[in-house]
Amino acid sequence: MWVSILGCSGGIGPGNRTTSILIDDDILLDAGSGVGDLQLQQMCKVKHIFISHSHLDHIAFLPFLVDSIFSQIEEPIQVYGLPETIDALKKHVFNWVIWPDFSELPNKDRPVMAFNVIQPNQSIKIKKRTIQAVAVDHVVPGLGYIVTNEAGRTFAFSGDTATNDSLWEALNNLPSLDTLMIESGFPNSHEALGKLAKHYTPNTLAKDLCKLKHKPHLLISHLKPGMEIMISEQLHKVLNGYQLTCIKSGDSINID
Numbered sequence: 001m002w003v004s005i006l007g008c009s010g011g012i013g014p015g016n017r018t019t020s021i022l023i024d025d026d027i028l029l030d031a032g033s034g035v036g037d038l039q040l041q042q043m044c045k046v047k048h049i050f051i052s053h054s055h056l057d058h059i060a061f062l063p064f065l066v067d068s069i070f071s072q073i074e075e076p077i078q079v080y081g082l083p084e085t086i087d088a089l090k091k092h093v094f095n096w097v098i099w100p101d102f103s104e105l106p107n108k109d110r111p112v113m114a115f116n117v118i119q120p121n122q123s124i125k126i127k128k129r130t131i132q133a134v135a136v137d138h139v140v141p142g143l144g145y146i147v148t149n150e151a152g153r154t155f156a157f158s159g160d161t162a163t164n165d166s167l168w169e170a171l172n173n174l175p176s177l178d179t180l181m182i183e184s185g186f187p188n189s190h191e192a193l194g195k196l197a198k199h200y201t202p203n204t205l206a207k208d209l210c211k212l213k214h215k216p217h218l219l220i221s222h223l224k225p226g227m228e229i230m231i232s233e234q235l236h237k238v239l240n241g242y243q244l245t246c247i248k249s250g251d252s253i254n255i256d
C-alpha cells in the first residue's frame with residue numbers, strides 16, 4: 001500500500017500544501033491544496049475521497065478536482081464524510097454560488113460526484129483495503145481514518161484533533177499499527193490557542209500518546225508555517241522513544 005503525502009502543512013507558501021493523502025492511486029484522504037500537484041491522468045484515477053472535516057484546508061481543492069475531471073470520467077467520484085461535513089459542503093461550497101453542485105451535473109441520474117454519509121466506527125471496503133472512520137475532537141465534527149490493507153498492515157490518519165479518547169481507543173483495538181499520521185499544529189507556547197482551535201501541541205500529543213499501546217512510526221503533520229523547526233525540536237524532546245518524522249508535501253511511504 002502506497003501512501004503519498006500530497007499535502008500536510010498547516011498553511012501555504014513555497015513547498016507547503018494543505019492536507020491531502022493519496023492511498024495507492026484511487027483513494028484520497030482529504031482534498032486540500034496538495035491535490036493541485038496531481039497530473040490530470042492521476043486525478044482521473046481517484047475514485048473515493050474521505051473527508052475528515054469541513055475546514056477549508058481539507059476541502060479547498062475538491063471543487064477544482066471535480067471540475068478538472070468532469071468530462072473525463074465514467075463513474076461518479078464517491079465523497080465520504082460525517083453528515084455535518086456533507087451538509088457543509090452542500091450548503092457552503094457546492095451551492096451554485098461558490099461552485100456548481102457537481103452532485104447534479106451533468107444530470108442528477110448520472111452525476112460526476114456522489115456524497116456518502118459515514119459514521120464513526122463505520123468501515124468501507126474498497127478493493128483490498130478497508131477504511132474505518134474514527135471520531136476525533138475538533139472545533140467542527142471530525143473524523144480520522146484507519147486504512148488497513150489485505151496483509152493487515154495499517155496506516156492511520158488523525159485528521160485535525162485535540163486531546164480525545166476515541167481515536168486512541170480505536171487504535172488500541174487494532175491488532176497492530178504500523179504508521180500513524182498525526183497532527184501537532186502548534187508549538188507548546190501556543191497551548192491556549194491549541195485548546196481553543198482544538199489542535200495538538202507537542203506536550204498535549206505526548207500526553208495522549210501514553211494512552212496508545214502500539215509504537216507506530218509517527219508522521220507529524222499540520223505544522224504552522226514558520227514554526228516547523230520549533231515544533232519539530234519540541235516533539236523530538238518529548239517523544240524520544242518514537243520513530244518520528246515531520247513530513248512534508250511530496251513524501252511517500254510504502255506500507256507492506
Ligand SMILES: [Zn+2]
Pocket residue numbers: 053055138160
Ligand atoms: Zn480543522
Ligand SMILES: [Zn+2]
Pocket residue numbers: 019055057058160222
Ligand atoms: Zn486543518
